[in-house]
Amino acid sequence: MADAPAKPTTLAEKVWNEHRVVEGQDGKPDLMYIDLHLLHEVTSPQAFEGLRLAGRRLRRPDLTIATEDHNTPTQDIFARIADETSRKQIETLRANAEEFGVRIHSLGDSEQGIVHVVGPQLGLTQPGTTVVCGDSHTSTHGAFGALAFGIGTSEVEHVMATQTLSLAPFKTMAITVNGHLKPGVTAKDIILAVIAKIGTGGGQGYVLEYRGSAIEELSMEGRMTICNMSIEAGARAGMVAPDETTFEYLRDRPHAPKGEEWDRAVEYWRSLKTDEGARFDNEVVLDADRLEPFVTWGTNPGQGVPLSEDVPDPADAGDENARANAEKALAYMDLEAGTPMKEIRVDTVFLGSCTNSRIEDLRAAAAIIEGRTMAENVRMMVVPGSARVRQQAEEEGLDKVFKDFGADWRFAGCSMCLGMNPDQLSPGERCASTSNRNFEGRQGKGGRTHLVSPLVAAATAVRGTLSSPSDLIES
Amino acid sequence: MEPITTHTGVAAPLRASNVDTDQIIPAVYLKRITKTGFDDALFSAWRKDPEFVLNQEPYRNASVLVAGPDFGTGSSREHAVWALKDYGFRVVISARFADIFRGNSGKQGLVAAQVDQQDVELLWKSIEENPGTQITVDLEAMSVSCGSLTVPMHLDEYTRWRLMEGLDDISLTLAHEESISEFEGGRPTFKPKTLPAQS
Numbered sequence: 001m002a003d004a005p006a007k008p009t010t011l012a013e014k015v016w017n018e019h020r021v022v023e024g025q026d027g028k029p030d031l032m033y034i035d036l037h038l039l040h041e042v043t044s045p046q047a048f049e050g051l052r053l054a055g056r057r058l059r060r061p062d063l064t065i066a067t068e069d070h071n072t073p074t075q076d077i078f079a080r081i082a083d084e085t086s087r088k089q090i091e092t093l094r095a096n097a098e099e100f101g102v103r104i105h106s107l108g109d110s111e112q113g114i115v116h117v118v119g120p121q122l123g124l125t126q127p128g129t130t131v132v133c134g135d136s137h138t139s140t141h142g143a144f145g146a147l148a149f150g151i152g153t154s155e156v157e158h159v160m161a162t163q164t165l166s167l168a169p170f171k172t173m174a175i176t177v178n179g180h181l182k183p184g185v186t187a188k189d190i191i192l193a194v195i196a197k198i199g200t201g202g203g204q205g206y207v208l209e210y211r212g213s214a215i216e217e218l219s220m221e222g223r224m225t226i227c228n229m230s231i232e233a234g235a236r237a238g239m240v241a242p243d244e245t246t247f248e249y250l251r252d253r254p255h256a257p258k259g260e261e262w263d264r265a266v267e268y269w270r271s272l273k274t275d276e277g278a279r280f281d282n283e284v285v286l287d288a289d290r291l292e293p294f295v296t297w298g299t300n301p302g303q304g305v306p307l308s309e310d311v312p313d314p315a316d317a318g319d320e321n322a323r324a325n326a327e328k329a330l331a332y333m334d335l336e337a338g339t340p341m342k343e344i345r346v347d348t349v350f351l352g353s354c355t356n357s358r359i360e361d362l363r364a365a366a367a368i369i370e371g372r373t374m375a376e377n378v379r380m381m382v383v384p385g386s387a388r389v390r391q392q393a394e395e396e397g398l399d400k401v402f403k404d405f406g407a408d409w410r411f412a413g414c415s416m417c418l419g420m421n422p423d424q425l426s427p428g429e430r431c432a433s434t435s436n437r438n439f440e441g442r443q444g445k446g447g448r449t450h451l452v453s454p455l456v457a458a459a460t461a462v463r464g465t466l467s468s469p470s471d472l473i474e475s
Numbered sequence: 476m477e478p479i480t481t482h483t484g485v486a487a488p489l490r491a492s493n494v495d496t497d498q499i500i501p502a503v504y505l506k507r508i509t510k511t512g513f514d515d516a517l518f519s520a521w522r523k524d525p526e527f528v529l530n531q532e533p534y535r536n537a538s539v540l541v542a543g544p545d546f547g548t549g550s551s552r553e554h555a556v557w558a559l560k561d562y563g564f565r566v567v568i569s570a571r572f573a574d575i576f577r578g579n580s581g582k583q584g585l586v587a588a589q590v591d592q593q594d595v596e597l598l599w600k601s602i603e604e605n606p607g608t609q610i611t612v613d614l615e616a617m618s619v620s621c622g623s624l625t626v627p628m629h630l631d632e633y634t635r636w637r638l639m640e641g642l643d644d645i646s647l648t649l650a651h652e653e654s655i656s657e658f659e660g661g662r663p664t665f666k667p668k669t670l671p672a673q674s
Contacts, residue, residue, distance in 0.1 A: 021651065021654050021655055021658045022651050022654050024633075027631075027632045027633060028633050029633055031648060031651055031654070031655075033655070033658050033659075033662075035662075035666055035667065036667060036669075042505050042506075042552075043551065043552065043553070045508035046508065046509070046510045046553075049508075049510075054645070056645070061669075061670060062668045062669055062670040063668065063669060064669060065669040070502075070505075071505075071506060083506070085506040085507060086506050088506075088508065089506050089507075089508055092508050103669050103670055103672055122673075123667070124667045124669060125667075126666070126667050129666065129667065134551060134553075135550075135551055136549065136550050136551040136575060150551040150575055151551060151575070151578075152551055152552075152553035152556070152575060152578060152579035152582065153510075153553040153579075154553060154579060154582035154583065154644070155578065155579075155582065157645065158644055158645050158648065161645050161648075161649070162645065162648045162649060162655060163655065163659075164648055164651075164655055166633075166644060166647075166648065168631065168633070200493055200545055200548055201544065201545045201548070201571055201573075204571065204573070204574060205574060231549075232549075234545070234548065234573060234574070236574050236575070254672075254673040254674050255667050255668070255669075255673050257665040261664065261665040262665075264663070264665055265663075265665040268663070268665075300493045300495070300548070321492050321543060321544065321592075322492075324490075324492075325491075325492050325493060328491075418497075418502045418550075419502055419503070420502040420503060420505060420506065437495075437497065437549060437550075439495045439497040439498065439549060440497070440498060440520065441497060441498075441501055441520050442497050442502075445501070445520060
């Protein structure tokens with residue numbers, strides 16, 4: 001008897017089905033195998049301690065890798081870390097890596113950097129894999145067609161002990177971005193527009209699959225920026241189907257398959273796409289041609305508008321809750337409804353974070369500022385995503401462009417994205433930031449954050465007010 | 476994990492939506508390597524405001540937090556759950572929880588009870604008319620009661636079962652050791668490995 005034709009499935013379902021170790025019965029979750037576990041200093045110490053207390057081993061050191069990023073200094077990296085608690089946290093990761101046999105890239109190592117920059121650049125993040133990390137921006141790795149998501153420390157310990165996770169299947173949502181991006185409009189603007197459209201809870205329970213011509217035309221860096229902020233729409237994961245762009249990025253990376261293994265891998269990777277006729281649980285469509293540079297005005301990433309618009313009036317917000325939320329956000333941000341976004345003056349520009357700190361981001365920003373001068377009373381901090389990105393930028397002379405402009409050229413790390421290390425905003429300080437969260441106090445107590453693309457960050461540093469590159473030409 | 480079937484305690488109304496984990500516990504407190512000692516860090520920025528709900532007398536010893544929708548968004552930091560527990564909270568009620576926060580709660584025995592927003596409004600009203608009033612959360616009946624008001628709550632069946640039995644996830648999974656080993660034996664050889672390091 002011939003097999004019944006296979007039911008068309010989405011990309012996310014394909015990857016899910018291939019990692020199911022035990023199918024959950026009677027409403028129980030599936031037991032899912034994890035291909036790659038990324039560790040950093042902040043969310044792992046309590047998990048290692050849990051293993052020790054229970055006398056458990058780390059099941060797969062060969063599928064585990066650690067780097068130091070969240071809490072590390074971005075200057076004087078070879079000096080002893082002054083803050084004792086910070087130093088102890090880093091030393092704890094090093095000791096745990098030693099004890100459990102985990103590969104670690106410490107401060108000063110040529111592969112150190114933000115965990116979500118390091119995995120892809122080593123070629124460890126591959127299509128069709130499951131990737132987890134005790135960090136919500138693990139969704140970044142979905143750019144390769146991996147199912148990648150952030151987990152809490154209890155789950156970190158669970159993966160350490162079993163290389164699996166108990167998970168209820170996610171729902172699927174297609175985010176289709178048709179058309180083509182205009183010059184000056186970037187992946188960051190797409191994702192900020194998506195979040196403003198579906199809200200910070202809109203993606204809850206879903207894996208988002210980004211598709212359509214505008215997504216296909218993006219580089220891997222751009223796809224990573226988009227998948228990175230899936231969590232800001234409430235989704236655990238975002239994915240892009242792998243294609244030639246993906247394969248070209250991976251080819252010859254240190255941990256990419258080699259020789260015949262490469263051919264077998266690519267053949268498999270080509271099968272990783274949503275079938276014709278597969279059903280998504282939800283779908284959102286955007287037109288890239290109509291997108292403009294997008295920036296946030298409030299204190300959650302859904303509170304954003306096109307840069308050419310004004311600070312919105314809370315009275316126009318949907319319900320009472322949204323209105324109260326918007327009023328609270330404007331008070332915190334010290335903004336008045338009706339103010340043109342382009343008249344908002346900033347004190348600081350931060351170029352960095354797992355969202356926008358890759359070589360392409362640095363190149364784009366450098367191209368804008370080259371030969372221009374920084375606005376008065378503005379400081380700019382440039383923090384490459386990894387030691388390797390920093391090195392490459394220096395080989396290309398980008399560091400010189402930033403330094404000549406007056407920007408602060410730092411070592412790799414999460415830095416001011418979350419302000420765990422000394423890189424923080426002061427109370428009331430206003431920042432145009434290429435990072436991912438504009439929550440109250442995120443970048444430092446009392447700090448005010450506007451999320452922007454690297455291009456807007458660079459143009460803003462030149463003009464001193466929120467600006468796009470086209471404003472530089474006009475002026 | 477201690478089994479939990481019902482909990483009764485003073486409820487605090489937190490009339491805010493999108494309470495992200497950076498508000499629950501700012502990053503500067505994440506440098507510690509322990510799972511406890513975070514009670515001072517909970518809502519640390521908001522607690523500097525004397526008007527903040529947890530600074531009001533009847534709510535200082537609250538163990539049930541009734542919050543607006545989209546509670547626990549943002550960072551995956553489980554420290555948010557540890558801080559809530561250290562402060563004394565056993566239950567958080569909201570119309571919608573961020574996925575990672577909800578998962579972390581379930582692992583740590585903090586009940587993330589999902590209650591429809593219209594019922595959350597009724598609970599807020601009831602608490603504010605009677606500050607210091609107690610709320611009972613019943614996992615058996617899947618209900619939340621406050622005085623004469625009783626509303627339904629939602630919690631996924633698996634988490635509910637684990638909370639009521641006080642089960643440890645890792646032990647449950649290790650019972651599948653054979654299946655895991657078998658799965659590992661069938662993984663394609665081109666899948667990435669971190670060791671030995673390649674350059």
